[in-house]
Amino acid sequence: MYKTHIAHQAYDFKTLRNLMAKATPARSGDYLAGVAAVDNLERVAAQWVLADVPLKRFLNEALVPYEQDEVTRLIIDEHDSAAFAAISHLTVGDFRNWLLSEQATTATLTAIAPGVMPEMAAAVSKIMRIQDLILVAKKCRVITSFRNTIGLENRLSTRLQPNHPTDNPAGVAASLLDGLLYGCGDAVIGINPASDNLEATSRLLHMLHDVIERYQIPTQSCVLAHVTTTLKAIEQGAPVDLVFQSIAGTQKANDSFGINLDLLQEAHLAALELGGGTLGDNCMYFETGQGSALSANAHHGLDQQTCEARAYAVARKFKPLLVNTVVGFIGPEYLYDGKQIIRAGLEDHFCGKLLGLPMGCDVCYTNHAEADQDDMDMLLTQLAVAGGTFIMGVPGADDVMLNYQSTSFHDALYLRQVLGLRPAPEFELWLQQHGIFNADNQLQHLTDVPALFKLSL
């Protein structure tokens, strides 16, 4: 079925799973898994064959067996066939044309989103160039809310990430204030705790809650502990806004994270019950990243980008406020260099948006990857042009707890200046009221700390 004859070579890809892997742009994780194309010709041959596969085929040939995997069951059982109807006649190649065409408006893309399976999004992305990924993602609009409104047109939000190596409260507060004074933090003020410890998690939750209350900041907090730790904190009465969890695209990979759909459901209900959102009830924050399933030896012979897209089905079920692909964190064994990281970040953003998710990206790299600040500037700029929902804000781009480089408060201001992107409207108003931004949404020149924080220093 998945056969072709091209440039005097015959190819038989045998299964859709194999075809998808062979059609994937080159990346180290797929070589590590032994599923990548052996040469350029095999890759292009697979892309030609993939372009002729009808989208309907994905409904009939599960890439990970239905009986073995609850993520597959979620994808198939909850597929919205009414929403799918408008694109059900297309092949993967036609789908690309349709997405790029005038027919695919913001409204039609929003309407088909529940009918797009993760595997369809992954498939079409494999035959799209960077500019295609940007152009289509830019047309998608996903708006979510909790205490402010995320994802409006020409807006870019930032997660303020004030991590500290030992969770020292004053140390966290110092980075937090630095970020706020640079206009950062409307997506979430989210701390990665140094250890997954209930007491430390609760302490940080209380601290963030108190800061948000005291200074009346229109944003939400999150402590990125394991979901079971957050559930315990909720039981003890800690003030939780967003529940965080890392998720992956197969049941086995989620097992290795110590989670499953029932547990996420329990956490979602617990957070909804707290009802901290004033404008909306999107109360989950998920992180993902290509390579996590392979890293847990749970990829079922799938390429890492398709596994990643399947994680978005898990995210979609729980109506998150934010989904973050932490693209360069995993290391060079999965994404070798700047080129691979950049493309992966834009694929993830595109697939997430197409499925209707509020997709942001931790534009990042580690010191053992072949990447540097220039690579990050390229991804950062391209993501923002594509309408990325949010990026991270880390002091000086250097996370002193997680030991990797992300994006800085300065980076967000760079995007605001060159692309005219504004923060969430409620947060923007707060920044202006306290003299952090001026009426043109530029950082005010401060000779002194704004009155709001003056007494604290």
Place this chain on the structure above:
Amino acid sequence: MSNINEPTIAQDPWHSLKQFTPARIALGRAGISLPTRACLDFQLAHALARDAVNIPLDFAGLEQRLNVRGYQTLTLQTQAENQSVYLQRPDLGRLLSASATACLHNSPVIPTDAVVVVADGLSSTAIEHHAEQFLSLLLPELQQKGYRLPPVCLVKHGRVAIGDAIAEHYAASLCIVLIGERPGLSSPDSMGIYFTYQARSGISTDADRNCISNIHNNGLSYQQALKKLLFLIDEAEKLQLSGVNLKDETTDTESNSQLEQANFLLD
């Protein structure tokens, strides 16, 4: 026309907060961008961290220092033959080389409760700076608890899961791996500890492990890390498990004093 007297860098009037964190705060700005000095500081740190990944650990020196302290050691190698292979093939860093397997099998089999493994990981400087001193606190504690220990295994080009094979070989229920963490810009020498109860090679996953991270001069102290590890060991023995269902619930005195310390945003 530009005014030569007008400063091009805006300083941030909250410099004093730098005392609370090693993070790069209050950097100031040229327009909205990083001033030249902050920009080059970053490039310097990146160069040092990149180099830390590639400097090999002096295993002979470490072995000698541990032996002088009276600890027996066994140096083993994984199937990742060199640093380049190690970086791109994590699977090989989880498997012992044929010679290492032979070496283990030739060493005397003694009844064992806990194995202690030291792997270079992604930062040889982390192990160079912290492993010996931490072991000199940990090993007496374990011995005092009555745990029987084989030689400390030093593993070249090792990943965390390499401990599983070693624990399995000795039929030890406790597996403690000290490993060099990925080098950060501000902490190229951060050491991590991974603890696994009843580790099984190829079966244990990250969900079965507990991690104590960020052990370095500006991070977790040896005493804090030791306290957490001993707590996890005791709880694992009670619950017969480790990983996500084993929570680190230590209340460490240092954190309490930090808590009492002024948090300027809320006081």
